[in-house]
Amino acid sequence: GAVVSQHPSRVICKSGTSVKIECRSLDFQATTMFWYRQFPKQSLMLMATSNEGSKATYEQGVEKDKFLINHASLTLSTLTVTSAHPEDSSFYICSGVGGSSYEQYFGPGTRLTVT
Amino acid sequence: EDQVTQSPEALRLQEGESSSLNCSYTVSGLRGLFWYRQDPGKGPEFLFTLYSAGEEKEKERLKATLTKKESFLHITAPKPEDSATYLCAVQVTGANNLFFGTGTRLTVIP
Numbered sequence: 001g002a003v004v005s006q007h008p009s010r011v012i013c014k015s016g017t018s019v020k021i022e023c024r025s026l027d028f029q030a031t032t033m034f035w036y037r038q039f040p041k042q043s044l045m046l047m048a049t050s051n052e053g054s055k056a057t058y059e060q061g062v063e064k065d066k067f068l069i070n071h072a073s074l075t076l077s078t079l080t081v082t083s084a085h086p087e088d089s090s091f092y093i094c095s096g097v098g099g100s101s102y103e104q105y106f107g108p109g110t111r112l113t114v115t
Numbered sequence: 116e117d118q119v120t121q122s123p124e125a126l127r128l129q130e131g132e133s134s135s136l137n138c139s140y141t142v143s144g145l146r147g148l149f150w151y152r153q154d155p156g157k158g159p160e161f162l163f164t165l166y167s168a169g170e171e172k173e174k175e176r177l178k179a180t181l182t183k184k185e186s187f188l189h190i191t192a193p194k195p196e197d198s199a200t201y202l203c204a205v206q207v208t209g210a211n212n213l214f215f216g217t218g219t220r221l222t223v224i225p
Contacts, residue, residue, distance in 0.1 A: 006158075032211050043202065043215040044159070093158045102147050102206055104213055106158035 002028045004096050006107035013084055013114055021079045021110045023094030029074035030096030034104065035067075038091040050077055074098075084114040117142045121203050121216035128193055128223050136188040136219045138203030148186050149213060150179050151202040159202055162188075193223045 003026040013019050023033060032051050036044040048064075050056040050071035058064045066088075068080040077096075081088055091111055095104040118141045128134055140148065147166050151159035163172045165181040172179050176197065178189040188201055200220045204213040 004158075034212060043217045044213075046212050046214075049212055091156075095158075097211060102211075103149070103161060103164055105161060106151070109156070109158045111156070 002026075002096070002098065002105040004030075004094065004105050004107040006092075006094060006110050008110060009108060010111045011113070013112070015085055015114055016083055018080055018082045019084055019112060021081075021092055021094075021112075023077045023079070023096070023107050025075045025096040025098065025105075028096070028098040028105075030077070030098050031074065032097045033071055033077040034095045034097075035069060035077075035079050036093045036095070038093060038109075044093060047079075081112065084112070086114045088112065089114045117205070117207060117214055119203060119205055119214055119216040121201075121219050123219060124217070125220045126222070128190075128221070130194060130223055130225050131192050133189070133191045133193070135190070136201055136203075136221070138186040138188070138216055139184060140186070140203075140205050141184075142205050142207050142214075144208035146206045146208045146210070148181055149204045149206065150177075150186070150188055151204065153200045153202055153218070155200075162201075190221070193221075195223045195225050197221065198223045 005024045007022045035047045048056045048058045056069035071077040093109040095106040120139045122137045150162040153159045163179040168183045200218040202218045203216045
C-alpha cells in the first residue's frame with residue numbers, strides 16, 4: 001500500500017503558541033489530502049480537505065483561522081494550529097488520495113499536547 | 116442523514132475463536148465502504164474497499180462482505196496479533212471524504 005508520513009509524531013507546546021504538523025506522501029502523488037482529529041476512544045472526525053494548489057475546505061465547526069492548512073505540492077500538506085489551547089490537545093491524522101483510486105492512506109498520526 | 120454504526124463496541128475472543136464485526140450504514144448513495152485497522156497511538160491501516168452489494172474480499176484471516184445495508188468483517192481463527200480497533204468508513208457518491216463509524220475494539224486472548 002501507499003505510504004504517508006507525519007512529522008512530528010509527538011509535540012508538546014505551551015498555550016498560545018503555534019504548532020506545525022507535516023504530512024507527506026512518500027511513494028505517490030496525493031492530489032487530495034485530508035486532516036482528521038481523534039479524541040481518546042473516539043473515531044476520526046474530518047477537519048478539512050485540501051487539494052493541491054487550492055484553498056482547503058473546512059468541515060462545519062472547524063475554525064479555518066485557527067487550523068491553517070497548506071497543500072503546496074502533490075506530496076506535502078501542512079497543518080498549523082495557531083494560538084493553541086489545551087482543548088486543542090488531540091491526535092491529528094492526515095491521509096492522502098492519489099490518481100484514480102478512492103482509497104485513502106493514512107499517516108501514523110501526531111499527538112499534540114498543549115500545556 | 117448519513118450514518119455509520121459499528122457493533123459490537125468491544126469484543127473479546129479466545130485465540131482461534133472465529134467471529135464477525137458488523138458495520139451498518141445509511142447513506143444517500145454509496146461510492147465505497149472501507150475497512151481499516153487501527154493500533155493504539157497509530158494511524159489507520161487500510162484493509163479493504165468494497166464497492167457493490169455481494170462483493171467479498173479476503174486477506175489472511177480477514178474477509179469482508181457487503182450488502183445494501185451493512186458490511187461484515189469476518190475473522191477466522193484469530194491470533195493475539197489481530198487485537199486492534201477495526202474501523203468502518205463510507206464514502207458517499209460525489210464526495211472524496213470518508214465518514215467513520217466509532218469502531219470495534221477487538222481483543223484476542225492467547
